[in-house]
Amino acid sequence: MASDPRSTANQRIVEDLVSRLRRRQLVGSRATALETLLVLRQVVSKARFSNIDQLVNVIRIVGRRLVEAQPKEHSVGNTVRKVLHHIREEYHTASERPTVQSSFSIAKFVLQGQPRKQTPIPRSETRVSLKENDPDDPDSFARVLKPVLMEAIQDVFDELETVYDNISKNAKDHIHSDEIILTLGMSRTVQSFLKSAAHYRNYTVIVAETAPSYGGREMAASLSSAGISTFLVPDSSIYALMSRVNKVILGAHAILANGGMFATSGSLLAATAARSYSTPVVVCAGQFKLTPLWNLYHEYGALDFGDPSAVLGFEEGDLVDKVDVVNPYYDYVRPELLDVFITNYGDHPPSSIYRLLKETYDDEDNEL
């Protein structure tokens, strides 16, 4: 008998991650993706199941709990979707059943001419008969499948580990000598991208400090210590400097299905200013940020707000109870304002993000 999926979902390790996400002790897309993956690996290794649906169910329940803990941290859901996708793929390979193309859709039609970049290689050489719902030995299915699944999860893990290197490997093709690049906030992806380009090119970076988190200061310190000539400017001067900027390079929080993105607040200002000067806007992001969502929130980017004391502190005591203070975390940047996404799966214009999504996740997982 398979164990009760609810009890599996309530494992201590899941609860631990849930509370850390909820308390914002764990922030950052890649860090949360990695932690989610560790939890999922644990869950899969402990799960008892006798058919694929039971396993998928367990993962979904865990995934839903994690997503609900911090709905704005989209990389959690994305990692769960990706793991589910890989598990199904491994299962279909192991059971030697081709992926059934039951219904016809435009998306699948597009995919037919587009072979997957990752063709799943049959890993289990010793293919013992994979029997689902074996009444004599209910664990046999899990016993056979688990090593394969572990390898699949390890693949996702490896991909996350190398994501920065893979994004930055073509940096020198995007940044040319003597260019002036504008970036803002603190993004590890953009940081490694710029540093990698600095090995080949001599260029200048202008970093907007991005109030109120002032992540740009950290970014500027880090870039300049790598020998890149760096200017740190306040957010207010982005427009004044834009006339001299050759390229705007931004990080993303989540890439949405329509090719838009959620990014640290300030990104929309920079992207709009860039558009008014026809300066290209380049977004560097790992594939785990691809999110099968549309912006349901419109202008109030992601409806996530930070601590107002960073904007107007208690040193302005007499104002605190009279004034509303707004400190949103994210901006929603429309796809029309962006030119290209540089991911670890190559460069994509915003208009082809939907296709990348179809390749990465299964349609049935869009709602976990």
Added chain:
Amino acid sequence: MPEPGLKPEPADADAQSLSKAQKRAEGRARQEQQRAAKAAQKQQQSGHQIKGDIHPAIVKLGLQFSEFKICGANARCIATLTAFKTVIQDYVTPPHNTLSRHLMTYLSPQITHLVTARPMSVTMGNAIRQLKLEISGSDIDLPEQDAKDALCHKIDEYIRDRIIIADEVIEDLAVKKIKDGDVVLTYARSSLVEKILLRAHSLDKRFSVIVIDSRPLLEGKTLLHSLASTVPPLPCTYALLPALPSLITDADIVLLGAHSLHANGSVYSRAGTAMVAMLAKEHSVPVMLCCETYKFSDTVMLDGFGKNELAPTKFSPQVPKSNSSLEVLNPLYDSTPASCITAVVTEVGLIPPTSISSIPLALGRTTL
């Protein structure tokens, strides 16, 4: 001491060596003098360099400018003119000279001193040009005290007509554009916008204000203090510039101030203004620029990069690890293109920004 008769040559040589030593000593003394003079000069430069005959009122004003104690186009212009009144009253025409010919040569170093403290604002430039005109036009036959009084009267008139009364007219015009239930968005702090908002509030208009602010100066906090201290308090929302995209959708009208307005309609104003106007235009929110006609300049401004001013280092952030390739810049101004401004509110009415160049002529003035 050798006998002079016996050994004439050595004596001669001695005399020569003596004269050489003397020369050397003289040279050394001269060098030391030069060095001391240089050191003294350096000391003076490291403080505030005071050359020639600078009036104490101007010295004080220069310090207030460089310390940003007096900041803003109107405040600086009024302060300068008021200081010049003191200077003119304390001025005594030297013998064999006339006031109308000599006063300007006396004022020039005072102006130069103010410019070294902080680059001259367009408003100051316009006012000084008008003052020069008045000085050169003053009657030679007038007794000195009368001539000085006449000049001071002219200065008072200029302040009254071009700034104080002009502001009141603009207040009347702009207040009509604020309706009950409106949300007024403004950026940083313009003394004129502040007066308009307070006037509208005193007229019992029910509206709320969104104050957007940014480093380096964070002047919006001052505006917030004066708005929040009204009775009953004016409902205010405060946010930093990156949060603007989330708030612009709420705004019904944007009121901005200006440092100067140029012949091609571009607005030179506090850094960040351009982005507020740009985003407002994108969201079809009317942008009203409040600006007296004495801020008009007949020069053309194409971007905010060429002509700008950097904030002093005391406004710079504490960068964690500063090194040679990191530079901190704090531009004070930017230039908003005319296309982002809906209307300019001046004391001669609401005009489109592209019609700026026709206003001085329409007013029948040959100079601004």
